[in-house]
Amino acid sequence: MSVSTPAPGSSTPMSPAVKTPSSGTRRARPRSAGAHRTRGTVVKYAVLSLGAVAFLFPFYYMIVGSLRKTTTGDLSSAVPSGLTGSSYTAVNGAISLGRSLLNSGIMTIGVLLCTLVFGVLAGYALAQLQFRGRGTVFASLMLVQMVPFQLLTLPLYVLVVRDYGLGDNYVGMILPFAINSTAVFLFRQFFLQLPQSLFEAARLDGAGELRILWKIALPMARPAVLTAMLLTFIGPWNEFLWPFLVTKNADMQPLAVSLASFLSNLQGTVANPTGALLAGACVLAAPAVALFILFQRHFTSTDIDSGVKG
């Protein structure tokens, strides 16, 4: 369905039904249809490839730039030559990658655990259990997804860092993201789809709700759990503003924060600053990209592919 093929008034090969005689499009010269199809396909691939280059080139540049001995802005830097890992060593010396990665990992895993445990409970309750205030909780869930989170950072900063004294503390880093509302919504949607009768039967057999959730609902919810985990992962892993506010101590900073401080004021301390910066960027990007490539189809959710023709 390319937009760029100028074929006014002629038959279009985009819909399968065009080929059937009853569709009435046969009156347009049948011989040119093939030509249009080829031209349309070429345009489609051209558009898609151009897009792919625009999307992938910065990543390519990031990797090549991080591996060169000297990384400058000129065009030759896009060509891999004299590759070395020295930029990785340099950035590691300036911001201690291991420690930063550990902090990013603790923050992310903390968020994942809280979201899984409390999110599954909340999602199950919202989908399958009756209780007073259920409508209100669900309405709040929807509302929360509309509130720009950054707007709350100032009062949260005052509360968490000043009042509760949780600055430079993992609990303080995790707290604002602890339960991902989108994941709760996802769990609820999934549990809603499961047949009621399944749960009723278990209830009549005297199983408690926690047991039903653990033994029946959760094993079936594996795809939802995986999607929610991937979706939740990229948030805290990539987050910058909140950990930037909460952590002043370099030993507590997650990689996004230490890399940003390297970007704004530590670059002068290494021999090949651009290379070192790009090396840090590669390390920060790698886990999310790797997870994405491994579990790609879960990222894009099932409904996108199911209805595709052809």
Added chain:
Amino acid sequence: MTNLRSAVTAPRAGTAVVGGRGPAEGAASRHRRLTTRTGALFVTPYVLFLLVVFAIPMVYTLWISVHRFYFTAPGTHADSPWVGLSNYRDVFTDPVVGRAFLNIAVFLVINVPLTVLLALVLAAALNAKIRFRAFFRAAYYLPYITASVALVAVWQFLFGSDGFVNHLLGSHAPDPSWLVNSHLAMPMIAVFVTWKQLGFFVMLYLAALQNVGKELYEAASVDGAGRIRQFFSVTVPGVRPATTLVVIYAIITGANLFSEPYLLTGGGGPDHASTSPVLLMYQKGIEQGHPDFAAALGVVLVAFVLVISLAARKLTERGN
């Protein structure tokens, strides 16, 4: 949007099922009582989370915004006298605040049309029977899942004064360069964010395109509409709910903008050329120690987001 709406009405259907159970009346009511308590118990941690992370901070912002508020050293206490609307007066008379909101307007004017156009074109191309679909999809999605900080590092390098793009352009390179040019700093941020988020909207449009009936294309083609005509009179109206979502999402992104102006244009660009309201909240509230001013600015920003989200929604849904 349709998903959300059906999701909202769903619990009522669930209630009907439970209420309508006839035979096992005694057991059912016992279970209902049981689940009442269990359900509330299950949802308690999430409710506490919503209170602590959303409700209390929101009320607290309102409170701070009408008081003179200072940060104090731990263990010390300072009075916070009521000052009425004076923080709001400061916000409205500060020229930098006006500039920050203007910057968001520039951001939206560039980001929204560019996102809608590019995402729709790429989604339409991807929607056809095509080889390497998984590859293209992954390529478009990659920036969306990658950390802003990592991507900002690359962009700074690509668009720096001595960067790749300027070497490519030679004497046509802008002077001062992209990120330090007061006219180009904000558009650069808008383009960066468009690029970073586009994959998400390509996926959104791809899903929306599945819901556009094939018979509409057939009918249009019988009427003699060419591909371009079909695109504008079938595809574009067909994915309108997704477009509304794009606009609302862009507004929320604009309102949240912080890392990009802070890192990409070195703390807001020349003469606040790319200062965003949230960046200003950080600078005024935390760097300069005026949290009361920042809180009032936050309240104004929320009001601004609500008003233009509603207006945008009216505008994009008018055609229906």
